Amino acid sequence: MGRCPNCGKWNTFVEEVIETASTAKPSRRAVGGVVAKPEKLAEVTTEKEPRVKTQLGELNRVLGGGVVPGSLVLIGGDPGIGKSTLLLQVSGQLSQTGGQVLYVSGEESATQIKMRANRLSVASDNLYLYPETDMGRIRENIDELKPDYVVIDSVQTMSQPDIQSAVGSVAQIREVTAELMRIAKTRGITIFVVGHVTKGGAIAGPKILEHMVDTVLYFEGDLHHTYRILRAVKNRFGSTNELGIFEMQETGLAEVQNPSEIFLEERLDDATGSAIVVSMEGTRPILVEIQALLTPSVFGNAQRTASGIDRNRVSLIMAVLEKRANLMLQNQDAYLKAAGGVKLDEPAVDLALAISIASSYRDKGTDPAECYVGEIGLTGEIRRVNRIESRVNEAAKLGFKRIYIPKNNLKDWTPPTNIEVIGVATIRQALKLILG
Incomplete structure (x- = not known):
């Protein structure tokens, strides 16, 4: 029946397949093959699983110290950003440490992957390529090969033969992910899954996809620049505040050991509207340049445009400057950005944000050593x-040579002698000391 007899609309019927007892999912099993059963809390062992280190220290940092055996890791990012390149590099490194890796691709042939591997200088006898989209056949090959690591590129192209819906639908993605989770947890296989993203930047498919996996990583960057940022938004084995920075080169992704130098290398010494902030990304401090440009507004309502900084934070800081520092900003268009493509979302960037705005408004440059x-x-x-x-x-x-910090942060510690540390209590005092 193509037309609903109640509302009169066409093609609104959705088929739901009801599973019978014969197709019910098997019981959850542990890595050793033992069926899971209720246990007393005091009797549960807490043996820590050893992490496997890759040769990419930035990836190890974001994962919380290395790859956890038996985990399911989801990596999302824009098309062409380098997700497949990253995973092929990691697959080559893991296969060289003695583990077997099965690289399953639903989007490329084995020849295409081999061409990329030659460009990345990836070669190993323990790395297997398998272009396939049928989860039944993938499961059979995993049972036969018994790999230590599996890469699925991508989850939106995989299909469960038992589900009648189209490839990439909500039902297919949910069932494929559930099957991959069972394989990872019952056999101790680490599985990396590539996920496509929507126009809004979220991973395509149901939100339950992110809830089911152990770790969700986002690979960010601008296609017009060579730097890429790997960020964890969920991690059951480590912090979600860590950040890894890579540079896309001809031979693949190379980790950036000191990102602060990268973000500051093109700064002009006599520029107005520029301020350096020391931002924390997880356990790593990164120095980033905040740039502001204020111009008189031509139209009635002043514009507030921000890149890499929360627009609401910009409006809040400008309101504080107008009320507490007597800067007339309501008739000024403001354009702000965090140089280098990094996103700053912690409260500690407020002071540098205010200094850059006041510097541009007064057309007076800041000291490049501050x-x-x-x-x-x-x-x-x-x-x-x-x-x-x-x-x-x-x-x-x-x-x-000099850093301005909150006055209350000067308590209970001894500042280093190779930099002058100045404590400020109010924004009015800070502007007077910094801009005169």
Whole structure:
């Protein structure tokens, strides 16, 4: 029946397949093949599984210290950003350490993958390529080969033969992911899954896809630039605040050991509207340049445009500057960005944000040997931030001579002697010291 007799609309019927007892899923089993059963909390062992280190230290950092055996890792990113390149490199490295890797591709032939492997100098007898989309056949080959690692590129191209819906539909993605989770947990196989993203930047498919896996990584970057950022948004085995930075080269992805130098290398010494902030990404301090450009508004309502910084935070800081520092900003168009394509979302960037705005408004440059850290409250006070020692040491290591921090952060620790640390209590005091 193509037409609904109640509402009169066409093609609105959706078929739901009801599973019979014969097609019910098997019981959950442990890695040793033992059927799972209720256990007392006191009797559960807490043996820590050893992590496997890859040759990419940035990837190890984002994963929480290395690859966890038996985990299911989902990697999402824009088309052409380098997801397949990253996983093929990692597959080559893991296969060289003695583990067997099965690379399953539903989008490319074995010849295409081999061409990329030659470009990346990936060669190993323990790396197997398998162009297939049928989960039944993939499961059979996993049973026969018994690999230590499996790469699925991508989950949207895989299909369960028992499900009648189209490839890439919600039902297919849900069942394929559930099957991969059973394989990972019952056989101790680490599985990397590539996920396509939508126009909004979220991983395509149902949200349950991200809930089912152990780790969700986003591979970000601009196709017009060579730098890529790997960010964890979910991690059952480590912090979700870690960030890894890579550079796309002819021979593949190379990790960036000191990203602060990359973000600061093109800064002009006499530029106005520029301020350096020491931002924390997980356990790593990164120095980033915040740039601001203020121009008189031609139209009635002033524009607020931000790239890499929350637009609401920009509006808030500009309101504080207008109320507490007597800067007339309501008739100024403001354009702000975090240089290098990095996204800054922690409160400690407030002070540098305010300094860059005031510098552009007064058309007065900041000292290139200074950097700024601090959160700004609505009453104009500079509030303390966390991990201040790491931030100051990173600024000193990169040759900065002076750093402005919240006054309350000066308590209970001894600043290093190779950098001048100045505590400020209010935004008015900070502007007077920095811009005169």
